[in-house]
Amino acid sequence: MRMQTFNLTTDPWIVVIDARTNQAVTVSLIELFQNAQYYRRLAGDMRAQDLAILRLLLAILTTIYTRYGADNQAYEWLTMNDMFEVEHVDEDYGIDEIYDDLKQTWADLFASGHFSTIVTDYLQCHAGQFDLFGDQPFYQVTASAYDEFVPEAKSVARSKRTGKPTGQVAVRQMNRRISESGNSVALFAPKVDETKNELTLAELVRWLIMYQNYTGVTDKTKINSDEKFSNGAGWLYRLNPVYASGRSLFEILMLNLVLVPTVSDEQYIVQQPVWEYATLTAYLQERQRQQVPDNLAALYTTWSRLLHLEWDDHQRPTIYSAGIPMFDTEDALIEPMTLWRQDKKTSRFRPAVNGIKYMGKAMWRNFGQYVNVNRSDDIHEAGIVAWLHYLKTEGLVADDRQLWLASTALISDGNMSSQMPATEVYDDMQIQADVLFDEATADHWPVRIEEVIELTQRIGDGYYHFAATVGQIRNIDAKQFAQRHSAQFYASLNRPFKDWLASLTGNDDRDAKIKEWRQTLQQLTLQASSVMMATSSSRDVRGIVERDKNNVPRQVNIFTANDQFRRLVFTQLSGR
Known part of the structure; x- marks a missing residue:
């Protein structure tokens, strides 16, 4: 006999760190929004899972606060129904007036330090859509609805009738810390084989949300469609995410709560989270248009x-899954939480997806992708950065406020036929608002920071070449040797550079602060080369004979390689 209810609005399932006790606690949606100011951050099973849940929380807040002000009253330009949903938008109101109201709501909420009671009212009204076992089960569908939209051969009814289940996803595959399919065993999973399919209901809800965002492409079942389509990866899985962090969960939610569009829009758009669609048919019809x-x-x-969870007598779920047509990422610029890369042939923008070969590259090294330093047409600034810029310009965050940009990515194995998760990476960087958005002079900080990063990477390139030469002298795989030592070199720079970046202010003498980093960089670089020299052998001293482009032989050993590298360091770091 199945459980009657597990309601996300009132049952605890979200793990947070309570700043008052510094302990992890599990709370419901209503508890979270009522007490977000007391929580430090989300603290679920994975950072990527936290990001997926963060976006769900933002969907709720965006829906509510584009309809109601911080005083819990509906905006004058909207007519609302009893379900807190928009019935009519007054066209006599100009978009500037509407945006002013939305801006004021954000300012009032941020100043108050907590969310208003309209959030609880909305969640209580829509509690039926947040029940894991409800008539409209959360983030899934009933068996009859599933069978209506999939081929009969893949239906739940046929699986039960024949005893030959098809189109299923194991719990151990939905659990993205395991991600074990039927074809391969996860050797280093955090659970033994006997418990890989066991989850509490709270855990299941978290993984359900994450799976909808980070689905791979191993499954073959699809919903019925007039147009052919391939099962695509989850939307968040296709991005290189960036978002704002903060000193509390309330601040994190507020700094990512984009109420005024950063992409130009001349009309008010009604927010429509998936649970507000009148019917599943309406939602799937919209999705088959494959429009962003x-x-x-x-x-x-x-x-x-399209997921359906079938429960047995022991409360264990069997998960049926069918692909839904996914819209393309090209020019999906409404997405605020990603970096973008311009296609040189089409000039269209696509998310700059993170791959295994880039996973060791720190955020600060891609500074120019987060901020359009030179206002170039071929750079599209991350939407969340544009939103923070708007908040600073409008005086909603102080000039001297420290801003945190964070990135969490679940990186696939690179196999296009499966896209199974290979690793998770997290990074962040802290920078003052008037530094990040300094445009007062031609000598503004973003340009100078980008110059410093380019200089640092020239030194890094020089160290890579030095390490490769040492590898060549030692007659080992020079590329692999250089890559390993280059990664260690940049790892040694990460904390010092992030500290330097966080120390910058709008009132700094730019040249003095940059000189400070040059001195730090020189010290760390020479330390790295000294470590390399300390491991040298007689073979390194003896060296090898190379021939230049004119076929003239020359002796190369670890001393000549080190001298060449040190000349580069002193030449590059002795200037401005």
């Missing part, structure tokens, strides 16, 4: 799979 959503609530709650 025009509102953030829809984007943040995008399903990648």
Whole structure:
């Protein structure tokens, strides 16, 4: 006999760090929004899972606060129904007036330090859509609805009738810390084989949300469609995410709560999270258009799979999964939480997806992708950075406020036929608002920071070449040797550079602060080369004979390689 209810609005399932006790606690949606100011951050099973849940929370807040002000009253330009949903938008109101109201709501909420009671009212009204076992089960569908939209051969009814289940996803595959399919065993999983399919209901909800965002492409079942389509990866899995962090969960939610569009829009768009669609048919019809959503609530709650959970007498779920047509990432600029890369042939923008070969590259080294330093047409600034810029320009965050940009990526194995998760990476960087958005002079900070990063990477390139030469002298794989030592070199720079970046202010003498980093960089670089020299052998001293382009022989050993590298360091770091 199945459980009657597990409601996300009132049952605890979200793990947070309580700043008052510094302990992890599990809370419901209503508890989270009522006490977000007391929580430090989300603290689920994975950082990537936290990001998926963060976007769900933002979908709720974006929906509510684009309809109601911080005083819990609906905006004058909207007519609302009893379900807190928009019935009519007054066209007599100009978009500037509407945006002013939305800006004021954000300012009032941020100043108050907590969310208003309208959030609880909305969640209580829509509690039926947040029940794991409800008539409209959360982030899934009933068996009859599933069978209506999939081929009969893949239906739940046929699986039960024949005893030959098809189109299923194991719990151990939905659990992205295991991600074990039926074809391969996860050797280093955090659970033994006997418990890989066991989850509490709270855990299941978290993985359900994450799976809809980070689905791979191993499953073959699809919903019925007039147009052919391939099962795509989850939307968040296709991005290189960036978002704002903060000193509390309330601040994190507020700094990522984009109420005024950063992409130009001349009309008010009604937010429509997936649970507000009148019927499943209406939602799937919209998805078959394969158009990027025009509102953030829809984007943040995008399903990648039609899921049905069938429960046995022991409360263990069997998960049926069918692919839904996914819209393309090209020019999906409504998405605020990603870096973008311009296609040189088409001039269109696509997310700059993180891959295994880039996973060791720290955020600060890609500074120019987060901020359009030179206002180039071929750079599209991350939407969340544009939103923070708007908040600073409008005086909603102080000039001297420290801003945290964070990145969490679940990186696939690179196999296009499976896209199984290979690793998770997290990084962040801290920078003052008037430094990040300094445009007062031609000598503004973003340009100078980018110059410093380019200089640092020239030194890094020189160290890579030095290490490769040493590898060549030692008659080992020079490329692999250089890559390993280069990674260690940049790892030694990460904390000092992030500390230097966080120390910058709008009132600094730019040249003095840059000289400070040059001195630090020189010290760390010479330390790295000294460590390399300390491991040298007689073979390194003896060296090898190389021939230049004119076929003239020359002796190369670890001393000549080190001298060449040190000349580069002193030449590059002795200037301005």
